[in-house]
């Protein structure tokens with residue numbers, strides 16, 4: 161296949177194994193995110209793919225080419241991979257155009273720099289030096305420089321980390337659009353769930369040196385492989401259920417499942433906070449609960465509720481509502497697809513970031 165394929169990749173520092181069998185597939189033209197907590201090995205993975213760090217075992221290939229199989233390695237400069245580090249790492253003594261054209265043949269530099277400046281929305285700034293640009297502009301120059309050599313794959317290592325929240329959102333939207341226009345295949349490393357969910361065609365959640373799950377954003381959010389992945393992507397209500405074929409019997413009544421659960425058994429289903437709604441009336445399928453906490457978050461309200469222990473629900477439920485909830489009590493209803501998780505029913509708890 162074209163695109164990037166990583167299989168069974170192991171790598172470490174000295175005796176410490178950091179990557180313990182990573183499998184990752186990024187199809188040609190796709191934007192992928194590697195999402196994971198600090199220290200799980202995201203940067204090490206990018207560095208192995210880029211050729212800055214050796215694989216101990218496994219295989220990394222790009223299109224038909226094997227880049228590293230633990231025995232032979234293609235040098236970084238022959239991989240046709242672009243790399244944008246966290247701080248952009250521009251050459252301070254070169255102009256913006258000079259930075260962008262750096263790796264190109266002399267005759268093509270000017271024209272290519274102008275084309276890329278337009279692509280990243282920095283027309284007319286080619287003669288400035290990096291210190292005369294804002295942080296966001298510098299990152300766009302770093303992106304343009306990485307795109308200039310027309311790499312087969314672009315690696316972005318937390319390129320928005322140093323920027324404030326508003327600029328970060330704006331820039332990642334722009335960068336995603338730029339990469340799509342350029343038809344680039346790219347991997348973005350981040351530990352920001354919202355960034356991953358909004359940027360990527362495919363997200364690989366990394367945990368302790370392995371990929372816990374790789375899937376499209378919507379699937380990963382609503383149908384995670386396990387409770388830890390569910391909690392890492394956002395707040396989750398884990399509700400005990402009797403799973404039976406295509407449905408789950410819960411304290412909220414019968415709910416359709418995301419996937420057939422097979423023969424009847426006890427288990428746990430995932431319900432995201434937006435799947436719970438509050439009402440003042442004891443409607444069918446509504447469970448009475450006490451509001452323990454509620455706060456305004458701009459786009460919605462986050463309401464924490466404590467159901468009656470005899471209902472067999474977690475100690476607390478989390479719902480996101482459009483408006484404030486004006487009462488001390490509420491009836492909670494669930495809607496949409498419930499996702500079965502292979503967790504013991506002894507772990508009914510709300511998890512999340």
Ligand SMILES: Nc1ncnc2c1ncn2[C@@H]1O[C@H](COP(=O)(O)OP(=O)(O)OP(=O)(O)O)[C@@H](O)[C@H]1O
Pocket residue numbers: 173176178196197198199200201202203204205351
């Ligand atoms: N040069 C090194 N020598 C020894 N250990 C290292 C070295 N570089 C990284 N490590 C260790 O490897 C592990 C993974 O580091 P890595 O930078 O890949 O994680 P990460 O997921 O990118 O983290 P972050 O999100 O904080 O950047 C960490 O435990 C780190 O301490």
